[in-house]
Amino acid sequence: MGDQHMGKRPTSHDVARRAGVSQTTVSFVFTGRSGISAATRERVLAAAAELNYRPNLAARSMRTHRTGRLAVVIPVSGLNLFPVLEGAAATARDAGYVVEVISLSSSPEERADDLASVAESGEYEGILSFTPIRAPQPTSTDSAPVLLSLSEFDENMHATGAFSDARPVAEIMEKLAELGHRRFLHIAGPPDYPAAVARRDLYLTTVERLGLDSLGVVGGDWSGLTANHCVQDLPDDTPPLAIIAANDVLAAGAIRGAVSRGWTVPGDVSVTGWDDLIMSAHFIPSLTTVFQDRHRLGSSSMQRLLAAIRGTEPPAQEEALQKVVWRESVAAPRAR
Amino acid sequence: MGDQHMGKRPTSHDVARRAGVSQTTVSFVFTGRSGISAATRERVLAAAAELNYRPNLAARSMRTHRTGRLAVVIPVSGLNLFPVLEGAAATARDAGYVVEVISLSSSPEERADDLASVAESGEYEGILSFTPIRAPQPTSTDSAPVLLSLSEFDENMHATGAFSDARPVAEIMEKLAELGHRRFLHIAGPPDYPAAVARRDLYLTTVERLGLDSLGVVGGDWSGLTANHCVQDLPDDTPPLAIIAANDVLAAGAIRGAVSRGWTVPGDVSVTGWDDLIMSAHFIPSLTTVFQDRHRLGSSSMQRLLAAIRGTEPPAQEEALQKVVWRESVAAPRAR
């Protein structure tokens, strides 16, 4: 039954023939153009359903000069960005866009070229990057797609905000100071991560503002082993101490370092992290950390990209994307 | 300079005009058709470079009836699948494909429909799923795209293998038995996860084969808290005990449960996990676990999808994707 059983996809012509209308009318129905009588529209839709017709997007794209496609640039490694991706993809889908995953080369030099060629390909209306990028030089001949970089990994975080918002650092340090802590140490992440820099800067500012003693800033990568060694290198008479680690892995490493030299956590040393990794709640002691709503982050980032593409105002950020989670790794300093 | 400065994308006609050849010749050069003189090819390429020309993929797709696009279906939640996605995307790119992220609805009923409509959209030559799926009913009118589900999340794992390969369970238990362990407990994952079922089954088989004592199988979700409670519920005289947990989060929860009731790990209780989460090496004690090469997993899954699309033989799996990592959470049982 039906005109098409040869495995060939039905076209708007097939639908038109079956519905007894012109192909133009079929197109009008599917593009939602006004001025089609309800009866005609019904006939067309029925015929389309019988044939299992769907518009050929390539053909449509060719006429409209719109691809309806957005690119997502994913990093070579890093956090669990999957929830972010989910949020972004769901939001894009609701807006009628499709999201493509772009994998870049591993060498940094090629990465820039890769990105430039993605931008110039003309295949995307917008690009959302999860990895630090520099906007490619716009070429004269084409209008570049809108490019947005998730600020966690971006150099423009002060402009874009949300992700690398370091404010929880201040909240944590204030609370620790209230508990009686005076001596602090920051274990920092890599200096090329804007979020790491933001946390470090706010640590320094807060030490100043609250008049605390700082043993300084150590570390400089995301390795738990580095954090471990940093703590091993501290003088024996360091405790009581509060360690602000730039993420949970560093916090875990720091705790291992402390425990291995006989310091108790949180008795001698309080430690805080960032990210609320899935195992952080089960760590011994469980980690005080900063939870990030990554799904919502992805969603709101995508909304900003979509707004930029459409030239509309981006929606205001309703609520904080981060929240301090207080757990066992923090306590008042033990009297010595 | 150049014919195009009005922001319009150059077409093969523009290139042809500039190179002084026909548009057909330009097309031949870009599709790599043989029988073009080196001189002509040079002229065309030079003209294309000057104009910054790239073929319009929508137009090409319309003629070739190939989209060059693959879909990746991502789960609502789960492991850190980002490395898997990277591996898959990189392999697809090398094969000339582009990968799109498909987000499914959160309700299970809609998910199946969502997937069916993705499959029927005609937009994809293949679909790789990270989440358990049932192949949609093929409609009579169109040839469905190739559909492959990562077996970690698939019901067909016995057929497809790799990801849910539970063999490390046997390796771990043999080693523990050698160390002197007799009494075992399995903390299982959810029964709808094929990988969880595979690990549980192999646990049971291995208990039998080695003639060990099993306290049974407990748990049934991926929650560390559940694992914690399972251990709390054990009789006081349980140790020495070896706990095989279905993943690292469960292992961490189990250790917390053991420690909280005064049992030492690994003195009284040995515990093993799965996944080698980033914090597992820093846990106290560090976790014995199973490392999975997820990047390679993504890559080899994509290779299988590509082979299926092309109708060629999938490449043989060179090497094990998983490896037991021995750490502090395991030791010979302490004499009691």
Add this chain to the structure above:
DNA sequence: CTGAAAGCGCTTACAG
């Protein structure tokens, strides 16, 4: 409210 016709930018027989 509906239709005939042009054309988006390509690929691919076919002819020379």
Add this chain to the structure above:
DNA sequence: CTGAAAGCGCTTACAG
């Protein structure tokens, strides 16, 4: 070795 021409499946003025 190269080119003229048809046509992929749509959208969109334009005309009625």
